[in-house]
Amino acid sequence: MLWADKYRPKELSSLSYHKQQALDLRNLTKDGDFPHLLVYGPLGAGKKTRIMCLLRELYGPGVDRLKVETMNFTTPSNKKLEISTVGSNYHIEVNPSDVGINDRVVIMDVIKNVAQSQQLNANTQREFKVILLTDVDNLTKDAQHALRRTMEKYIANCRIILCTTSISRVIPAIRSRCLCIRVPAPSIDDITSILTNVAAKESVSLPPELAKRIAEKSDRNLRRALLMCEACKVQKQGLVASQSVSEPDWQIFIRNIASKIVKEQSIATLAKIRENLYELIIFGIPSEIIFNTLLEEMLKNCDLELGRQIVEQAALYEHRMAQGNKEIFHLEAFVAKCMCLYQNMMQELMACEF
Numbered sequence: 001m002l003w004a005d006k007y008r009p010k011e012l013s014s015l016s017y018h019k020q021q022a023l024d025l026r027n028l029t030k031d032g033d034f035p036h037l038l039v040y041g042p043l044g045a046g047k048k049t050r051i052m053c054l055l056r057e058l059y060g061p062g063v064d065r066l067k068v069e070t071m072n073f074t075t076p077s078n079k080k081l082e083i084s085t086v087g088s089n090y091h092i093e094v095n096p097s098d099v100g101i102n103d104r105v106v107i108m109d110v111i112k113n114v115a116q117s118q119q120l121n122a123n124t125q126r127e128f129k130v131i132l133l134t135d136v137d138n139l140t141k142d143a144q145h146a147l148r149r150t151m152e153k154y155i156a157n158c159r160i161i162l163c164t165t166s167i168s169r170v171i172p173a174i175r176s177r178c179l180c181i182r183v184p185a186p187s188i189d190d191i192t193s194i195l196t197n198v199a200a201k202e203s204v205s206l207p208p209e210l211a212k213r214i215a216e217k218s219d220r221n222l223r224r225a226l227l228m229c230e231a232c233k234v235q236k237q238g239l240v241a242s243q244s245v246s247e248p249d250w251q252i253f254i255r256n257i258a259s260k261i262v263k264e265q266s267i268a269t270l271a272k273i274r275e276n277l278y279e280l281i282i283f284g285i286p287s288e289i290i291f292n293t294l295l296e297e298m299l300k301n302c303d304l305e306l307g308r309q310i311v312e313q314a315a316l317y318e319h320r321m322a323q324g325n326k327e328i329f330h331l332e333a334f335v336a337k338c339m340c341l342y343q344n345m346m347q348e349l350m351a352c353e354f
């Protein structure tokens with residue numbers, strides 16, 4: 001088992017950072033109930049871990065006995081949909097955006113099914129079940145409006161926990177019906193001490209300088225830091241302070257795409273980059289991550305004015321990507337626009353020189 005899964009805290013009391021928030025969550029469940037929640041924060045900040053600890057506090061260790069199920073749905077146009085869910089006797093976790101633009105059907109059916117089913121275990125029984133919806137920022141507006149109506153209708157039988165990285169794409173009507181909980185990214189010191197603790201549990205001696213370097217390279221993403229630390233251990237049995245910390249392959253791959261854009265602005269390069277983007281998508285790298293990393297890498301290669309223009313275009317294409325269905329179109333359009341802007345800047349520079 002990976003360290004990130006093996007050492008995931010299970011109790012609110014064992015959460016080692018944002019302790020006040022953990023305490024507040026515990027107080028929230030004191031009388032055995034809580035409102036609908038909207039948990040948001042950057043990738044790898046520990047949102048899911050906190051939610052699972054909260055459920056454990058409420059229902060006991062039964063929430064850890066997970067089973068994977070496949071649910072089937074039929075759209076109004078008779079299209080058959082299939083979605084995987086993970087859940088226990090007390091909760092169910094679904095990512096409705098797995099079915100793309102048909103997410104509205106999934107939202108309505110899942111909530112209806114859960115609200116109508118009864119719980120068996122009388123000892124730990126609550127009056128409600130919990131539905132955990134992940135990646136809520138990717139839900140279509142249609143699905144979000146359906147969610148708003150359904151969450152009101154079934155408030156007596158179920159509580160909904162929404163988990164997302166960006167609250168700005170969640171409609172205000174949902175935000176106002178939930179208690180919003182922000183989980184900020186852990187600090188470099190928090191990550192360093194978690195890495196040191198995990199290494200100690202694994203009987204691996206981790207030099208403090210190396211732990212700090214891993215924490216800095218992880219972009220304050222705790223999961224990434226734990227994976228990087230484990231990768232370092234696999235590369236070299238005895239960890240040393242001067243050891244290099246390798247980056248994930250996809251990050252290097254995206255850096256190469258950015259340097260291709262800068263090196264040559266042509267149709268042939270664009271076609272090659274399209275293949276590269278497809279490869280990233282096929283390997284399961286989320287398109288938002290591809291977009292953000294590509295933007296960061298592009299900004300390293302340009303001056304302030306060009307950077308401003310690229311950020312402006314990135315905002316436009318990212319917005320379109322969030323609204324549309326085929327990410328590749330918008331990623332490719334952004335690459336083409338970057339090439340265009342870069343070429344314009346080079347031509348202006350050359351004109352000035354002559």
Ligand SMILES: Nc1ncnc2c1ncn2[C@@H]1O[C@H](COP(=O)(O)OP(=O)(O)OP(=O)(O)O)[C@@H](O)[C@H]1O
Nearest residue numbers: 004007008015016043044045046047048049222223
């Ligand atoms: N308080 C904590 N102490 C130690 N480790 C933690 C803590 N919180 C989270 N982790 C570790 O960090 C990893 C990432 O946490 P989690 O999956 O909860 O993040 P997330 O914000 O839900 O991420 P994503 O948005 O990418 O799904 C977990 O695998 C877990 O091992």
